[in-house]
Amino acid sequence: MKINVLKGMYDVLPEEVVFWQFIEKTVRETAALFGYGEIRTPILERTELFKRGSGIGTDIVKKEMYIFEDRGGRSVTLRPEGTPSVVRAYLQSGVTSQGEIAKLFYIAPMFRYEKPQKGRFRQHVQFGAECFGIKNPAIDAEMIIFLLTIYARLGLKGFVLELNNVGCGKKECRESVRKGIKDFVSGKTNSMCDDCKLRLEENPLRILDCKKEGCIEILSGFEGTDSLACESCRSYYKELKDLLSANAMPFVENSRLVRGLDYYTAVVFEVTASGLGSQNAIGGGGRYDNMVKELGGPDVPAVGFGAGIERVIMALKSQCPDFPVSTATDVFVVYQGEKALKKVLFILNTLRLKLNISAKAAFGKSMKAQMRTANKLKSKYCIIVGDEEINKGVFKLKNMESGEEKEITENNLKSIRQLFRGKNE
Ligand code: HAM
Numbered sequence: 329m330k331i332n333v334l335k336g337m338y339d340v341l342p343e344e345v346v347f348w349q350f351i352e353k354t355v356r357e358t359a360a361l362f363g364y365g366e367i368r369t370p371i372l373e374r375t376e377l378f379k380r381g382s383g384i385g386t387d388i389v390k391k392e393m394y395i396f397e398d399r400g401g402r403s404v405t406l407r408p409e410g411t412p413s414v415v416r417a418y419l420q421s422g423v424t425s426q427g428e429i430a431k432l433f434y435i436a437p438m439f440r441y442e443k444p445q446k447g448r449f450r451q452h453v454q455f456g457a458e459c460f461g462i463k464n465p466a467i468d469a470e471m472i473i474f475l476l477t478i479y480a481r482l483g484l485k486g487f488v489l490e491l492n493n494v495g496c497g498k499k500e501c502r503e504s505v506r507k508g509i510k511d512f513v514s515g516k517t518n519s520m521c522d523d524c525k526l527r528l529e530e531n532p533l534r535i536l537d538c539k540k541e542g543c544i545e546i547l548s549g550f551e552g553t554d555s556l557a558c559e560s561c562r563s564y565y566k567e568l569k570d571l572l573s574a575n576a577m578p579f580v581e582n583s584r585l586v587r588g589l590d591y592y593t594a595v596v597f598e599v600t601a602s603g604l605g606s607q608n609a610i611g612g613g614g615r616y617d618n619m620v621k622e623l624g625g626p627d628v629p630a631v632g633f634g635a636g637i638e639r640v641i642m643a644l645k646s647q648c649p650d651f652p653v654s655t656a657t658d659v660f661v662v663y664q665g666e667k668a669l670k671k672v673l674f675i676l677n678t679l680r681l682k683l684n685i686s687a688k689a690a691f692g693k694s695m696k697a698q699m700r701t702a703n704k705l706k707s708k709y710c711i712i713v714g715d716e717e718i719n720k721g722v723f724k725l726k727n728m729e730s731g732e733e734k735e736i737t738e739n740n741l742k743s744i745r746q747l748f749r750g751k752n753e
Contacts, residue, residue: 336442336450347641348453352435354481355455362474364433364457369413371437375403380622381412383590385531392440406439409589410456410634411616412623418460419625429461435637447607447639456613458632460620465568468595468615468631473577475599475611475633484644487601487610489578491569492585493554494533496561496594497618506532508556516546536584552583561594568595591616595631601639603646610643611635658748659709660702661689668713675711675723675741683745702728709747 333339340348359366375395382389394406407413414432423430435455442448457474459467472489479487495505509532517525520535524543527534533553535543554565572579579597587596596614604610613633620628659679663672672689679687690701702710712724722735725744736743 334450336444336448338449338451347644348637351455351482351637351640355433355435355478358474358478358481359433359457362431362457362470362477364431364459364474367414367417367432367434368436369407369410369417369434371407371439372404373407373413373416375405377412377416377623378405378408381415381591381619382409385534385590386588388440388588392442394439394441407436408440409438410434410436410454411458411589411591411619411632414456414458414632415460415619415623415625415630418458419620419623423460429459431457431459433457445607446605447636447642449638453637454634455637456632456634458630460628460630462631463615463617463629465564465571468568469571469575469577471613471631471633472572472597473575475613475635476577478635479599479610479640482640482644483648484601484610484640485647487599487643488580489572490582490585490598490600491565491572491579492552492582492596493557493561493565493594494586494592494596494614495553495557496564497592498558501558501561504558505553505556508553509533509535509550512550513546520546531590533586536586537588547584550583552581553586554581554583557594564594587612587614591619591622593617597633599635601643604639604642607639609636610639657688657702657705657707658686659688659711659744660698660705660707661687661711661713662695662698662702663689663713664695665715667715667718671713671718671723671738675713678741679744683742685744685748709744 356366375393378393379389384390388408393408395403398404414434418430418432433456435453437451437453439451441450444450455478457471459471476489495501510528513520513528513535517528519542520528521538521540521543524535524538536547536553538544554562569579585596585598587598592614594615596612598609598612600608601610602608611633613631615629615631617629620626620630661672661675663669669691676687676689679685688705688707690698693701699710707728710726710728712726717723721738723738724733725736726733
């Protein structure tokens with residue numbers, strides 16, 4: 329029986345890998361501009377890390393983690409999100425003890441046992457960034473600008489930044505937000521879904537996230553969490569909005585944006601893109617000032633984001649069918665006859681190793697089939713080698729777009745380089 333990839337997972341084949349490389353390159357280049365260093369943490373961590381870091385009340389921890397016991401009897405989990413792992417690594421590295429600011433980014437696979445659908449996978453890859461050691465609306469603004477700059481440099485258009493203040497989590501602030509939500513829905517709880525009835529006791533904020541018609545209806549007219557939050561986080565949030573406006577960064581306030589993780593303190597943001605259906609969040613994040621302490625470290629504030637690469641690719645593909653770069657082959661070498669075959673490797677080696685030009689050939693196929701492959705690969709040029717040409721010491725060079733043909737001598741193969749001026753030089 330054939331063995332297929334697991335449900336909700338996928339292979340990235342060579343035709344697709346160019347999209348990934350393009351995004352990874354853009355993320356790395358942009359991170360360098362913003363002063364972020366790359367961090368790589370293990371895919372497998374102690375389960376405890378995510379229970380304490382992501383929060384036991386979240387769907388991710390309650391229902392979606394890939395948990396198992398290793399051979400030493402430890403409970404371990406495939407990383408469902410990057411933030412707790414980065415905090416752990418940051419603490420373990422000892423940087424915090426010197427009170428230094430750390431700016432870290434990552435590109436890493438995440439595992440969530442969710443119901444797969446368009447744009448939602450059980451393994452997805454995020455690029456993300458975390459900044460430790462600064463609490464200032466300017467760093468939150470910079471973090472948002474960092475994310476939006478990546479989208480812009482990728483050529484993505486029409487994305488929308490949504491913002492909210494969910495309350496800073498200090499006792500009075502949290503109580504006020506909880507009470508405000510509870511009061512608003514009181515008397516209407518009978519028509520709430522069963523999950524929300526539970527949420528009302530455990531974490532009322534989560535009710536705002538419910539996608540069920542009835543619950544959305546109940547919350548219509550809700551004034552939003554920002555107006556229920558404490559003075560200090562309201563003014564922090566206002567300063568952030570002012571900074572974004574002053575820097576021509578448009579945003580939409582979404583009073584129901586709470587995000588799926590419990591650790592956020594005050595600022596949360598999400599970026600959505602059109603053409604993706606219901607899974608339209610291409611990235612999100614916020615401030616989380618308590619996690620470092622909760623994971624055993626000192627009182628260090630933090631802010632960050634995570635963005636799903638699969639959704640970004642889907643959005644880019646729907647916006648520009650030519651995305652991202654031409655994957656065309658530079659030169660395809662077509663040959664006919666045994667004697668010519670011997671020359672093919674010489675030509676390929678010269679193009680690839682000496683001239684830095686991408687080159688392909690299809691060995692053991694008829695001339696017609698080779699030409700078909702050359703066309704399929706959108707080759708820019710073909711070098712055609714037949715017995716007759718070999719006897720004369722020349723090859724035929726065909727421009728596949730114009731159809732124009734000319735001869736080049738074997739000794740002057742390097743003249744092809746000038747056709748690709750600026751490329752891979
Ligand atoms: P998150 O919103 O859970 O946040 O995930 C970030 C992004 O990953 C989402 O906006 C979405 O683009 C993508 N994503 C999430 N789940 C899936 C899935 N099942 N399939 C495909 N794409 C998905 C976090 O993970 C936080 N760690 C972000 C953060 C960093 N907050 C502070 N620092």
